[in-house]
Amino acid sequence: MENKFILKNGSGSLCCEGCGKQDNKLNTYDWLADVPGNAETEDMVEVQFKNTRKGYYKNSNHLKLEKGDIVAVEASPGHDIGIVTLTGRLVPLQMRKANIKPDAEIRRVYRKAKAVDMEKYREAKSREHDTMIRSRQIALQLGLQMKIGDVEYQGDGNKAIFYYIADERVDFRQLIKVLAEVFRVRIEMKQIGARQEAGRIGGIGPCGRELCCATWMTNFVSVSTSAARYQDISLNPQKLAGQCAKLKCCLNYEVDAYVECQKRLPSKEITLETADSTYYYFKADILEGTITYSTDKNFLANEVTIPARRAFEIINMNKQGEKPAKLSDGRSSDSPKSKDLLEQESVTRFDKSKNKKKKKKGGENRNNNQEAKNNIEPKSSANGDVATPQASAQPNKKAKNNKGERPERKGNEAPKQANAKLPATIAHQPASKKLPMEIKATAQNQPSGKTENNGNRHGNNRNRNNRRPKGKENAGEGGGTPQQPQM
Incomplete structure (x- = not known):
C-alpha cells in the first residue's frame, strides 16, 4: 500500500514518507521525500541515536534507505545502531547547519540492522541505568564535584559514553580507570550543560507541551534577565526558571516584538x-x-x-508651556475591562437556564399564594359587621397544588352550590329576615364538600367578634344578633 494522498485538483499527491515517528526527538520533516530520485541524489544520510545525538554517514553501499530504517553504522571500535532520520538533498543543508566541515572524516553505513544486531543492542541498553547509578557512587567516593546525568552504550556493547555536568574543571583520569575496571568497556566522558541534560531527560513544561530542548532545539542561546525586563515580567526566579534551573529559553522568543513595540x-x-x-x-x-x-x-x-x-x-x-485640564481626552468611550480572567467564560454559565426555570416556578407560587389570600380576605357588611366566608376554613386547593392542576372529582360529583351551608350566625336567623346581597353572593360561591364543624367554628368566631361592650343598647332585635338591613 502506497503512502500517498491524491489531491482533488489532480495537481499531484502528498507523501507521508517525510513524516517520522513523533516519539523521536529533534524530528525533521523531509518535504522532498515525494520528489522522484531524491534519495539517490545524495549518498549522505542523517542517523539519530539515543536522545539528541545525531551523526552523518555515507551510504557507500548504495542501500535503499528510507526514513525510519534501523541501520548499523561504523563506530570506533565496532559498530553502532541508529535510526535514519533524513535522506536526500536536505542532508547537506543539515550538515552545514551543524557546522560540519567538508574535510571532516565521514564514516560509513554498514547495513540494515539484523536480528542479531538488535539483540545485542537491547542487551546493551538494559545495562545503562544500573551503570549510571554505580558510576555516581564511584564518583562520590573519589570526591569529584560532578554529576553523571546519563550513560549511553554503543550498539555492540563495547563502548559506553558517560555524560556529566560540572561547574568547574574536573580531573576524571582516576575515574576512567576505575570505571574501565568495573564495567570492562571502553569509557568516553562528555561534558554537557544543564539545558542539554534537560533535553536528554525530557519532560513537560509549564505551558503543557513537551520541552523545546527535548523536541526541536539543537543549539542553545544564552538567556539573560534583560529579556524579562523588556517584556515587563516580574523577576521571580521560581517563575522564570525552567526544569534545568536556568532561565527559560522561551523568554527569547518574543523579545524582538516587545522591543519594537516599546519604541x-x-x-x-x-x-x-x-x-x-x-x-x-x-x-x-x-x-x-x-x-x-x-x-x-x-x-x-x-x-x-x-x-x-x-x-x-x-x-x-x-x-509649549500648556497644561490640559484632564489627562484623558474623553474620546475613548470603551468600558473599563474587568480584571477577572473568567468573566467571559463564567463558571456558572450553564446554570442560567435552570435559574430562569426556578424564577418562573417561584413566580407561579407567589401568584397562587396571592390568589389564596384574596379568597380568604374577609368582607365587611353595611353596618360594619365582618362576614367571614366558609372558604377560610379550608386552604385554597390551587395554592396547595404547585403544578397548578385542578383537583380531580370523584365520579360524576357536581358542585353543590345550592345546598352549601351558610355560616352559623346566618343559619340561626328567623326565616322572615332577608339576607344582604354580599352574604347571598358569598353563600352561593361556597365550594362543595365543606364540613359543618368548620362552619360552626367560624360562626363562633364571628359571634365573639360581634360582642358589644356593656352599658350600651343593642340596636337589633332578637336580643343577641344585630338587626340586618332591609332590602
Whole structure:
C-alpha cells in the first residue's frame, strides 16, 4: 500500500514518507521525500541515536534507505545502531547547519540492522541505568564535584559514553580507570550543560507541551534577565526558571516584538503636567499601547490609563508651556475591562437556564399564594359587621397544588352550590329576615364538600367578634344578633 494522498485538483499527491515517528526527538520533516530520485541524489544520510545525538554517514553501499530504517553504522571500535532520520538533498543543508566541515572524516553505513544486531543492542541498553547509578557512587567516593546525568552504550556493547555536568574543571583520569575496571568497556566522558541534560531527560513544561530542548532545539542561546525586563515580567526566579534551573529559553522568543513595540511608547522618566496635578509613569501594556499614570511615584493613586498617542500630545503641550485640564481626552468611550480572567467564560454559565426555570416556578407560587389570600380576605357588611366566608376554613386547593392542576372529582360529583351551608350566625336567623346581597353572593360561591364543624367554628368566631361592650343598647332585635338591613 502506497503512502500517498491524491489531491482533488489532480495537481499531484502528498507523501507521508517525510513524516517520522513523533516519539523521536529533534524530528525533521523531509518535504522532498515525494520528489522522484531524491534519495539517490545524495549518498549522505542523517542517523539519530539515543536522545539528541545525531551523526552523518555515507551510504557507500548504495542501500535503499528510507526514513525510519534501523541501520548499523561504523563506530570506533565496532559498530553502532541508529535510526535514519533524513535522506536526500536536505542532508547537506543539515550538515552545514551543524557546522560540519567538508574535510571532516565521514564514516560509513554498514547495513540494515539484523536480528542479531538488535539483540545485542537491547542487551546493551538494559545495562545503562544500573551503570549510571554505580558510576555516581564511584564518583562520590573519589570526591569529584560532578554529576553523571546519563550513560549511553554503543550498539555492540563495547563502548559506553558517560555524560556529566560540572561547574568547574574536573580531573576524571582516576575515574576512567576505575570505571574501565568495573564495567570492562571502553569509557568516553562528555561534558554537557544543564539545558542539554534537560533535553536528554525530557519532560513537560509549564505551558503543557513537551520541552523545546527535548523536541526541536539543537543549539542553545544564552538567556539573560534583560529579556524579562523588556517584556515587563516580574523577576521571580521560581517563575522564570525552567526544569534545568536556568532561565527559560522561551523568554527569547518574543523579545524582538516587545522591543519594537516599546519604541512607540514614551520614556518612563517623563512626567505629564495637567492643570490640577502631576502624573508619573506607573505601568504600561506594551502590546496594546496603553500607559497607566499615577499622581504618586511610590504607589498607585488616581490612576488614569491613556493611549500612547494621547501621552505624546500632552508631552508636546507641556513643552509649549500648556497644561490640559484632564489627562484623558474623553474620546475613548470603551468600558473599563474587568480584571477577572473568567468573566467571559463564567463558571456558572450553564446554570442560567435552570435559574430562569426556578424564577418562573417561584413566580407561579407567589401568584397562587396571592390568589389564596384574596379568597380568604374577609368582607365587611353595611353596618360594619365582618362576614367571614366558609372558604377560610379550608386552604385554597390551587395554592396547595404547585403544578397548578385542578383537583380531580370523584365520579360524576357536581358542585353543590345550592345546598352549601351558610355560616352559623346566618343559619340561626328567623326565616322572615332577608339576607344582604354580599352574604347571598358569598353563600352561593361556597365550594362543595365543606364540613359543618368548620362552619360552626367560624360562626363562633364571628359571634365573639360581634360582642358589644356593656352599658350600651343593642340596636337589633332578637336580643343577641344585630338587626340586618332591609332590602
